[in-house]
Amino acid sequence: GAGVSQSPRYKVAKRGQDVALRCDPISGHVSLFWYQQALGQGPEFLTYFQNEAQLDKSGLPSDRFFAERPEGSVSTLKIQRTQQEDSAVYLCASSSLDRQADYGYTFGSGTRLTVV
Amino acid sequence: RKEVEQDPGPFNVPEGATVAFNCTYSNSASQSFFWYRQDCRKEPKLLMSVYSSGNEDGRFTAQLNRASQYISLLIRDSKLSDSATYLCVVLNYGGSQGNLIFGKGTKLSVKP
Numbered sequence: 001g002a003g004v005s006q007s008p009r010y011k012v013a014k015r016g017q018d019v020a021l022r023c024d025p026i027s028g029h030v031s032l033f034w035y036q037q038a039l040g041q042g043p044e045f046l047t048y049f050q051n052e053a054q055l056d057k058s059g060l061p062s063d064r065f066f067a068e069r070p071e072g073s074v075s076t077l078k079i080q081r082t083q084q085e086d087s088a089v090y091l092c093a094s095s096s097l098d099r100q101a102d103y104g105y106t107f108g109s110g111t112r113l114t115v116v
Numbered sequence: 117r118k119e120v121e122q123d124p125g126p127f128n129v130p131e132g133a134t135v136a137f138n139c140t141y142s143n144s145a146s147q148s149f150f151w152y153r154q155d156c157r158k159e160p161k162l163l164m165s166v167y168s169s170g171n172e173d174g175r176f177t178a179q180l181n182r183a184s185q186y187i188s189l190l191i192r193d194s195k196l197s198d199s200a201t202y203l204c205v206v207l208n209y210g211g212s213q214g215n216l217i218f219g220k221g222t223k224l225s226v227k228p
Contacts, residue, residue, distance in 0.1 A: 033216070042120075042203055042218030043160065056215070091159060093216075100214050101148045101207065107159040 002026075004108035006092050012114045013082045021077045021111045023092030032075050033105060034067055035091040043091055049075060050097075082115045089113070118220070119143055122204050125222035133194050137222050139187040139204030147214065148207035149180050151189045153200045154221065160203055163189075194226045 005024040013019050025032050031050055035043035036059075045059040051072035060067070064083075069075040079086055089112050093105035122139045129135050141149075149166040164171065166178040166187055177190040187204055204219040 035218075040220075042220045043216075045215055045217070048215065102165055104148075104150045104152070104162050104165070104205065104207065105216060107161070109159050112157075 004092055004094050004106055006090075006108035006111050008111055009109065010112050010114075012116060015083060015115055016081050017115075018078065018080045019082055019113065021079075021090050021092075021113070023075045023077070023108060025073065025075070025092070025094030026106060027073075029094035029096050029106075030072075031095045031097060031100065031105075032069060033093045033095075034075070034077050035093065035107075036061075037089045037091055037110070039088075046077070046090075079113075082113075084115050087113055087115045119217050120204055120206055120219035122202075122219040123222050124220075125224070127222065127224045128227060129194055129224070130227055131194060131196060133226075134190065134192050135194055135224060136191075137189045137202055137204070137224075139189075139219055141185050141187065141204075141206045141217075143206065143208055143217075144185060146185075146206040146208050146217075149187050150205040150207070150216075151176075151178055151187075152203040152205050152218075154203055155200050160218075163202070191224075194224075196226050196228065199224055199226045 034046040037043040048056040049069040064080045066078045089110040091110045092108045095105040151163040152160040153163045154160045179188045201221040203221045207214040
């Protein structure tokens with residue numbers, strides 16, 4: 001597609017519920033990133049994929065967070081047993097390896113997760 | 117200490133004012149530098165890349181001082197539509213892959 005697409009746009013989850021957030025990157029972009037943005041803060045890195053390989057998951061805050069990109073295109077970020085501190089906007093971004101130094105990444109509109 | 121630090125803001129300025137944002141970064145190996153703009157409840161969008169030689173895009177001028185690890189953004193003749201949060205961003209490479217590191221952002225409000 002023309003841009004990075006994320007769904008759902010909003011998600012309200014009860015504490016303890018599992019959630020799955022989807023990201024459809026720009027067609028042909030090898031690199032895919034997940035970021036978490038809390039209110040009033042800048043985005044914080046969670047994890048990175050190059051094609052289907054998860055090369056860096058150092059930013060995932062706990063083992064309740066899991067991400068996959070099985071066919072090297074669409075990615076899913078899963079959060080198990082959600083907690084209130086997981087409430088944030090989850091942003092997905094994609095880039096091509098040869099353009100990121102000059103153009104950074106393109107972000108999707110994000111999924112706003114509220115855990116109640 | 118955060119890896120990318122920005123002016124705390126908010127900046128409240130009248131239309132037509134010139135406003136400057138500053139940013140420092142701690143990783144001397146950082147490779148690329150950007151300013152992103154984020155409107156309320158929207159995703160960050162690239163405003164401009166920042167180069168050591170300095171670069172200008174219309175009313176926006178960005179500067180990079182690698183020796184001081186300092187980045188700036190100057191907005192001249194500010195418009196109401198410039199109201200947004202401005203994020204200072206650096207790109208660090210680990211292996212072949214870069215990772216964008218964001219500052220907390222500085223909120224700009226341009227008033228009539």
